[in-house]
Structures are given as structure tokens and as C-alpha cells.
Amino acid sequence: MNDSNRITLQSLGAAQTVTGSKHLLCTPELTLLVDCGLFQGIKTLREKNWEDIPVNPADVNALILTHAHLDHCGYIPLFVKRGFRGKIYMTPPTADLAEIILYDSAKIQVEDAERANRMGFSKHKPALPLYDEKDVDKAMPLFETVEHSVEYRLSPNVSFHFRKNGHILGAASVVMSCHGKTIVFSGDIGRYESRFLLPPSSISEADIVVMESTYGDRLHGDSDPLDELADVINRVIKRQGSLIIPSFAVGRAQEIMHLVNTLKADQRIPSTLPVYLDSPMAADATQILCRHTHWHKLKHDECMSVCNDVVINRDFRQTKKIISTPGPKIIISASGMLTGGRVLEYLKHLAPDPKNAILLIGYQAEGTRGRRLKNGEPELKIHGQFVPMKAGVEEISGLSGHADQSELLQWLGQMGQSVQKVILVHGETQAQETFAAKIEQELHIPAQIAKEDEEMTLFNL
Ligand SMILES: [Zn+2]
Structure with missing residues (x-):
């Protein structure tokens, strides 16, 4: 919640990197977090999981989850441990998968900490897990499922619905109506031609699109x-x-x-x-x-x-x-x-x-x-x-479970001329710079690359 007349966005992770997705949306009515992921990969990234984030979890009213990958949901138990008490909205398959994934993550972290203590290769003494199974137990009652395409109202001027995006089972984009404007959070976008998953559902319009860009500089090729x-x-x-x-x-x-x-x-x-x-x-x-x-x-x-x-x-x-x-x-x-x-x-x-x-x-x-x-x-x-x-x-x-550059453009292009601005997240810098230029050149939409923790004003009321 903010006391001004601005709608702001702050990426607390997955900004110029592909991990740790957390996007904070502040409106005069609500403070929302879209995704709550762990940083994975190199040590300097993993160590960020231990740092404080620029928002007090107790001040966040609700969390919306795009899918069950750990870099999108793995921070939830820690977020709850640090004071979050709101609901966590997700599709039914995401809820089933996230439950398995979070308990597994807790188990791995406890085992890793034990191994580090046993072999003495951690500089922390003793090495501790980020969270354990008891912390996951506390997060589970906050899960709330929302069916595909069903509008869910969060406050008088803010509601959202999910549209599947073909990335993994249950994965969806979040289409948010916010004070008369539409903000779309893409989540990780999957493939249009898969033998396994259904293609991304159409989204007809959006004012602002917060979009992943993992393969923004790459084509998968068309071999079967x-x-x-x-x-x-x-x-x-x-x-x-x-x-x-x-x-x-x-x-x-x-x-x-x-x-x-x-x-x-x-x-x-x-x-x-x-x-x-x-x-x-x-x-x-x-x-x-x-x-x-x-x-x-x-x-x-x-x-x-x-x-x-x-x-x-x-x-x-x-x-x-x-x-x-x-x-x-x-x-x-x-x-x-x-x-x-x-x-x-x-x-x-x-x-x-x-x-x-x-x-x-x-x-x-x-x-x-x-x-x-x-x-x-x-x-x-x-x-x-x-x-x-x-x-x-x-x-x-x-x-790959990720769309390539042409599929990303196809997904964005469906929203046509309604889009006023694209904010790129979830990509490494080179892929993002290439993709931003491509969006401006082919779709004539201004594209901006989100920087970690930088507060952006999406629009004024
Ligand atoms: Zn993913």
C-alpha cells in the first residue's frame, strides 16, 4: 500500500538475471507480490536469499504465484517465517506442485546444512538451512487456488485472473485490473507447439506488460x-x-x-x-x-x-x-x-x-x-x-520450456497496439538488450529493463 496516487513496481529479484522472481506492486489499496522465488545458481546469487528485502513481509497483503518452479515459489516459507500473513493465490495444479517442491526444497536445505557442518566447508558456523519442513507447514494454510480465467477481486479497484502460458503444468500469466488499467505479468512463457502442454491462452489487451525475456536473443530452430x-x-x-x-x-x-x-x-x-x-x-x-x-x-x-x-x-x-x-x-x-x-x-x-x-x-x-x-x-x-x-x-x-525470441514476440504481439510499455524481467542482460531492441523495432512498443530494487511508477491515478 502507498499513500500517494501512484501505482509502482519494484523487482526484488529476476532483474537482469533469471532467478529469484519477486515483483512488488504497490497501489493505494494494496501491496502485492507476484512470485516469491529463491535465488539459485552462483554463490553470490544464492547468498542474496539471506539478505533482507526492501519490504516488510508483514506489510504485503497478498502473494500471487505464476508457477511452481523454485525460482518463483521457493522463498515462500522464508517470507512467511519473516511475517507474511496474507493469502497466496495460484492455479490448482500449481498448488499441488508447489507443495511437493517446497517440502523437497526444505529437505535439501536441511541436508545441505548438515553436510556442510559435517565436512566443515561452510564459513557459517553452524551452517543453517534457509527454512525447514516446519516452516513449509506454516505456509501451506495460506494457499488459495483460483481457477483458470476466473476473476478474483482483491480490493475495490484491484482484481486479477490467470491465463495459462504453456511453461509447466499449471503455469499462468497474471492479468491484473488495477484502477482501470490492465497490467499483465507474463510469468515464464512456454511453447506454442508442445506435445505435452496446451499452448498459451490468448490475452487480448494490456496497458503494461511485465515480461520474461530468458531467450530474448535466441531462436530454438524448427527441428522436431x-x-x-x-x-x-x-x-x-x-x-x-x-x-x-x-x-x-x-x-x-x-x-x-x-x-x-x-x-x-x-x-x-x-x-x-x-x-x-x-x-x-x-x-x-x-x-x-x-x-x-x-x-x-x-x-x-x-x-x-x-x-x-x-x-x-x-x-x-x-x-x-x-x-x-x-x-x-x-x-x-x-x-x-x-x-x-x-x-x-x-x-x-x-x-x-x-x-x-x-x-x-x-x-x-x-x-x-x-x-x-x-x-x-x-x-x-x-x-x-x-x-x-x-x-x-x-x-x-x-x-525447452521457455519460448524463444519469435514465440515471445508472438505472445506479446497478440495484445496489439494496446500495450503502452513493456518492462523486461527474468533474463540475463544481453538477452534483454537484444529483446528490448527487437520489441521497439518490430512492435513499436517502448521496452524498459527492470533493475533490481528500483521503484518504477507504472502510472498515476
Ligand atoms: Zn519456470
Whole structure:
């Protein structure tokens, strides 16, 4: 809430970076936060999670969540711990996914802090988790689901509705009516042509668009990701190797499993090829898929079969067995940017062997092991030791969950001439500068790049 006649926006994260999404909207009636994400990636970014943010969480009236990725929802337990008491609005699939993701995040943080204390590699003594499962328990009662396209009133002059954006299951843009103007928060924008998710829903107009720009400087190309996946898998099989696909267990993993099943059904890869999904959350994620069938393209029996042909491993001790199983296999394991999780165990043992391959399917943020691998670094530091990366590194950009430059322009272009200003968030500087110029040149809309913590006046009343 502010006492002036201004509507202001302040990005407390995801400003000139792709992580830590938190966008604070202040109106004379309300203080709202759109997304409440953790900073992930390099240490200097992660350390920001410990810093104070420029707003007292107790002063924020409500939180609106665009989707369940950790860089958009992972700060919620800490926000509640620091005094937030409002409601957290999200779509029904996002609520289901965020619950799993936040408990998993708490568990990982507690485990990391324990490991740091045991091995003595933290400069904090003792190392503490940002939050634990009890903090997540306190956040859960604040969750409030809002169905797709249903207008929800927050105050006399502020209401919003969700429009799906094709990024992950349940992901949506926020279309906010605010004192007679429309402000759209894009969230992460997905793909128009996916075999798994429905395309972004149309949004006819907006005055101001707060928009992600992850791939603002890049085109994914138009080769069919299914062909590329078949090619990668068959090459690895030929040399009797293992294919590691780093991916979060919820959402993207189900999409990959669906594609692998399709290739098996079409006899483009051997139907006997073992596929392992190494994650304690995988079975829950499949149930969520079955529960929200109007958010994706899979029929009920396809949802069920996504996991039928996959060996799901919940037990960390089994990971070593999977590693030593001879013969070609596919292993899907988190985290997607190799920042932590069980995938590191697979890398340690399988990456030094050139017959194996690592397939990168998602965005690899600056400073992550995933980015270093993509850049061709010959070794990576994992759990304190240097591991040679001799396995092949493959990339299928067509499987990305993020729109490329042309899809971003298509999404923005649908709102036509109504848009007066675009504010770019969630992108690295080079992608943002390229995309801002492209927007001005092709759509003739002024585009501004948000700077962290800088307060911008969106309009005066
Ligand atoms: Zn995302």
C-alpha cells in the first residue's frame, strides 16, 4: 500500500538475471507480490536469499504465484517465517506442485546444512538451512487456488485472473485490473507447439506488460525435438552407454518420459531400453498429472502410462545399483542445472566415460555446473572433487520450456497496439538488450529493463 496516487513496481529479484522472481506492486489499496522465488545458481546469487528485502513481509497483503518452479515459489516459507500473513493465490495444479517442491526444497536445505557442518566447508558456523519442513507447514494454510480465467477481486479497484502460458503444468500469466488499467505479468512463457502442454491462452489487451525475456536473443530452430531425441538415444545405445538427462522430477520429467514412450511405441528406439527416474517425488508428480487433465494434452491412459515403463527409484542407496547396471539406459534425475541433487552422483560416476552422454534440455543459468558443462569445461567440481567430463554433452533446445525470441514476440504481439510499455524481467542482460531492441523495432512498443530494487511508477491515478 502507498499513500500517494501512484501505482509502482519494484523487482526484488529476476532483474537482469533469471532467478529469484519477486515483483512488488504497490497501489493505494494494496501491496502485492507476484512470485516469491529463491535465488539459485552462483554463490553470490544464492547468498542474496539471506539478505533482507526492501519490504516488510508483514506489510504485503497478498502473494500471487505464476508457477511452481523454485525460482518463483521457493522463498515462500522464508517470507512467511519473516511475517507474511496474507493469502497466496495460484492455479490448482500449481498448488499441488508447489507443495511437493517446497517440502523437497526444505529437505535439501536441511541436508545441505548438515553436510556442510559435517565436512566443515561452510564459513557459517553452524551452517543453517534457509527454512525447514516446519516452516513449509506454516505456509501451506495460506494457499488459495483460483481457477483458470476466473476473476478474483482483491480490493475495490484491484482484481486479477490467470491465463495459462504453456511453461509447466499449471503455469499462468497474471492479468491484473488495477484502477482501470490492465497490467499483465507474463510469468515464464512456454511453447506454442508442445506435445505435452496446451499452448498459451490468448490475452487480448494490456496497458503494461511485465515480461520474461530468458531467450530474448535466441531462436530454438524448427527441428522436431522427437527426431533429435531419437537420434541422441540411438547414438548412445550404439556405444553401449548411459544417457543422463538432468531434469527436475516434477513436470519436465513426465514430458520426457512421454516422449521416450512415444519413441518406443513407434519402434524408433528399442522397447526394452531401461528408463530410470531417480526421484522420491516422481510417483506424486504422476498423480498430479492425472488429476489436472484439462491443463495438458495427455489422455488419462497416457498419463497413467507415463510411469508404467519407467523404473522409479526413491531410495538413495539404489542409485549406486543403477549406476553399476551394465548396458545402455536412460537416467532422468534432478537437478536440471546440476546445482545439486542426485544427478551429481550419476555425473561423478558416469561423466568420466566417453561412451556415456549428458543431455541438457532446459535453460542453464550463468554460474551453474550446467552452464559450465554446456560451455565445454573439461572438468567440474562435484562434492569437493574435480570430475573429468569425458561423456558427450548433447542439447535439444526444442525441448525447452521457455519460448524463444519469435514465440515471445508472438505472445506479446497478440495484445496489439494496446500495450503502452513493456518492462523486461527474468533474463540475463544481453538477452534483454537484444529483446528490448527487437520489441521497439518490430512492435513499436517502448521496452524498459527492470533493475533490481528500483521503484518504477507504472502510472498515476
Ligand atoms: Zn519456470
